[in-house]
Amino acid sequence: MNEGIITAIRVVPLEHYVILSFLLFSIGIAGVVFRRNTIIILMCLELMFNSVNLLLTAFSAYHSDPRAQVFVFFIMLVAAAEVTVGLAIPGDDEAQRG
Amino acid sequence: MLAFFYLFAAISVISALIVVSARSPINSVIALVVCFLSIAGHYILLNAQFLAMVHIIVYTGAIMVLFLFVIMLLNLNKATEPMKTLGTRVAAVLAGGLFFLTLMAAIRHGINITPANEFDPGVGLVRSVGLSLFKEFLLPFEVSSVLFLSAMVGVVMLAKKEKVVVPKDGVEPSKA
Numbered sequence: 001m002n003e004g005i006i007t008a009i010r011v012v013p014l015e016h017y018v019i020l021s022f023l024l025f026s027i028g029i030a031g032v033v034f035r036r037n038t039i040i041i042l043m044c045l046e047l048m049f050n051s052v053n054l055l056l057t058a059f060s061a062y063h064s065d066p067r068a069q070v071f072v073f074f075i076m077l078v079a080a081a082e083v084t085v086g087l088a089i090p091g092d093d094e095a096q097r098g
Numbered sequence: 099m100l101a102f103f104y105l106f107a108a109i110s111v112i113s114a115l116i117v118v119s120a121r122s123p124i125n126s127v128i129a130l131v132v133c134f135l136s137i138a139g140h141y142i143l144l145n146a147q148f149l150a151m152v153h154i155i156v157y158t159g160a161i162m163v164l165f166l167f168v169i170m171l172l173n174l175n176k177a178t179e180p181m182k183t184l185g186t187r188v189a190a191v192l193a194g195g196l197f198f199l200t201l202m203a204a205i206r207h208g209i210n211i212t213p214a215n216e217f218d219p220g221v222g223l224v225r226s227v228g229l230s231l232f233k234e235f236l237l238p239f240e241v242s243s244v245l246f247l248s249a250m251v252g253v254v255m256l257a258k259k260e261k262v263v264v265p266k267d268g269v270e271p272s273k274a
Contacts, residue, residue: 030194031118081249
């Protein structure tokens, strides 16, 4: 099983991962422009974060370099901190309005 | 293996489209959870097992549950969002599509990379990522704890401000 997983890195071309993360990032951008709800805009931001994380991980795996994966780890940390603050702001807004 | 990749890619793209287009915020959250799980599948395909676990725990387990809590506590689960005009919607699709086209044009000749290191099946496991994290990136790791502390203080400030504002509006304390 582990051997099969490891060979996947060589079977799937790197371009496929690049195109997939471009697609997810573009969907995220369209969502940020498209939606009006603050919480869904935050969710589209998360989608864009994740497409970048996927791209970094793909390049890290193809280069056999774990440092990019540490970078992805830090992006996850910062996204978690950002979401807590970002969700407090619309919550504050909604509580005052109604 | 290529079939697994296409399966996960299709799931993530379709659920991302549902996130953008769903009317109810709850449906968006559920679709985003599905999208994150399929991205965790991509991580496992890339042999990044540590990241796959952290991704499931942090994103699916913590962040998305936080989104669900906020939506349910604030009663935002009704599809009350005012629709944007047709022009704005067309502009949004155009913006996303043109951005995708630009990015695709940038890689139209393909990507030729020569791997920086020899292929190592241990990369992406907890051991290699942990060694890199605690040897090379120890200072950023410690600084990120300060970031979390400041985020916590900021959230407490935001939550406290609201309780000060409510009596000033003239609302009865019993009603508020």
